Amino acid sequence: MTDSSVNWTLQTRAVALGRPEGPGAPLNQPPVLASTFREGGTDYARFGTGSHHAFEVAIGALEGGAALSFASGMAAAAAIVETVPLGGTVLTADNLYHGVRSLLGDLQQAGRLRDVRVDALDPAAVEAALPGADLLWIETPSNPLIQVLDVEELGRLAQRHGVPMVVDSTFATPLRLRPLELGATYVVHSATKYIGGHSDLLMGVVVGRDEAALAPVARRRQLHGAVPGALESFLALRGLRTLAVRLDRAEASAGVLAERLAQHPAVTRVCYPGLPDDPGHDLATRQMSGYGAMLSFCVASEDAADRVLAGTRLVVMATSLGGVETTAERRNRWNEGTLTGLIRVSVGIEDVEDIWADLRTALDALDD
Numbered sequence: 001m002t003d004s005s006v007n008w009t010l011q012t013r014a015v016a017l018g019r020p021e022g023p024g025a026p027l028n029q030p031p032v033l034a035s036t037f038r039e040g041g042t043d044y045a046r047f048g049t050g051s052h053h054a055f056e057v058a059i060g061a062l063e064g065g066a067a068l069s070f071a072s073g074m075a076a077a078a079a080i081v082e083t084v085p086l087g088g089t090v091l092t093a094d095n096l097y098h099g100v101r102s103l104l105g106d107l108q109q110a111g112r113l114r115d116v117r118v119d120a121l122d123p124a125a126v127e128a129a130l131p132g133a134d135l136l137w138i139e140t141p142s143n144p145l146i147q148v149l150d151v152e153e154l155g156r157l158a159q160r161h162g163v164p165m166v167v168d169s170t171f172a173t174p175l176r177l178r179p180l181e182l183g184a185t186y187v188v189h190s191a192t193k194y195i196g197g198h199s200d201l202l203m204g205v206v207v208g209r210d211e212a213a214l215a216p217v218a219r220r221r222q223l224h225g226a227v228p229g230a231l232e233s234f235l236a237l238r239g240l241r242t243l244a245v246r247l248d249r250a251e252a253s254a255g256v257l258a259e260r261l262a263q264h265p266a267v268t269r270v271c272y273p274g275l276p277d278d279p280g281h282d283l284a285t286r287q288m289s290g291y292g293a294m295l296s297f298c299v300a301s302e303d304a305a306d307r308v309l310a311g312t313r314l315v316v317m318a319t320s321l322g323g324v325e326t327t328a329e330r331r332n333r334w335n336e337g338t339l340t341g342l343i344r345v346s347v348g349i350e351d352v353e354d355i356w357a358d359l360r361t362a363l364d365a366l367d368d
Contacts, residue, residue: 190322
């Protein structure tokens with residue numbers, strides 16, 4: 001960052017950083033549609049291009065570290081996992097993205113590493129499990145229960161035991177949580193989600209404290225060829241420019257919807273840290289700069305959840321999240337073993353009254 005940009009807010013950094021500079025330069029970084037380059041700079045696109053670098057500068061500045069982009073969020077996660085020594089132990093929060101859990105499960109079955117689960121809501125349990133671990137992996141707010149973990153306390157414990165800590169901060173985005181400042185070694189984002197923001201790209205990003213911390217992950221990207229495409233990098237940076245306004249709008253609507261859902265007779269539970277009675281409310285208020293735009297709610301049964309989703313017209317049943325459109329899905333269709341009848345909602349930027357009318361109509365129909 002330049003001297004002047006150090007004092008800019010995160011919202012301004014998201015708009016202004018990673019742009020070409022100098023007289024006659026384009027205002028926005030164009031996609032670098034090239035695989036091969038002349039001698040004297042980048043030799044080959046697998047080692048990074050201007051498309052990658054512009055996005056990495058901007059997202060790194062938001063997190064306060066050095067960033068590296070990947071072809072997907074899972075590619076980013078896999079690159080970090082690969083840094084664990086053969087036979088090593090990855091200590092993981094119970095409530096973890098199922099893709100990462102599946103990756104660790106496959107590697108454990110192959111004898112590559114051990115995946116040891118722990119209740120990360122209980123710092124004492126985490127501390128008891130840390131000796132001998134090679135990596136601590138947490139996610140906050142978590143998928144799909146929107147649980148809030150104490151990143152600062154867990155980071156302090158991890159540092160005490162010399163264990164690197166990874167925080168999947170996809171739901172929070174850099175505008176709501178900055179894990180590196182709270183003790184994380186790495187932050188992971190699926191840029192497919194809020195950062196891209198328009199459900200039209202696959203990308204991931206790892207942010208480390210500095211270039212030295214990022215070096216082993218960068219080598220994994222290079223050797224595995226897990227670089228994003230030029231167009232995806234262009235779209236991700238373009239999406240990042242509007243992250244603040246999209247997230248502010250969606251978060252405001254999520255708060256309204258959570259309150260109304262909690263009052264609906266067909267809803268048995270709402271998971272949203274913005275609600276005063278949510279278990280994670282006080283921690284989220286202290287640790288985050290907002291409550292995010294993800295929420296979950298439960299109805300009486302899995303059949304009832306399917307009926308609610310079949311009854312919506314505006315809210316789209318889809319498995320991803322973080323786009324401008326409101327999407328929802330029944331998470332137990334992935335055999336996650338989560339709460340009965342749980343529906344996870346990614347709140348979009350449509351008018352909140354239209355979103356609520358759509359959900360209320362589907363919920364009211366359960367009495368028919």
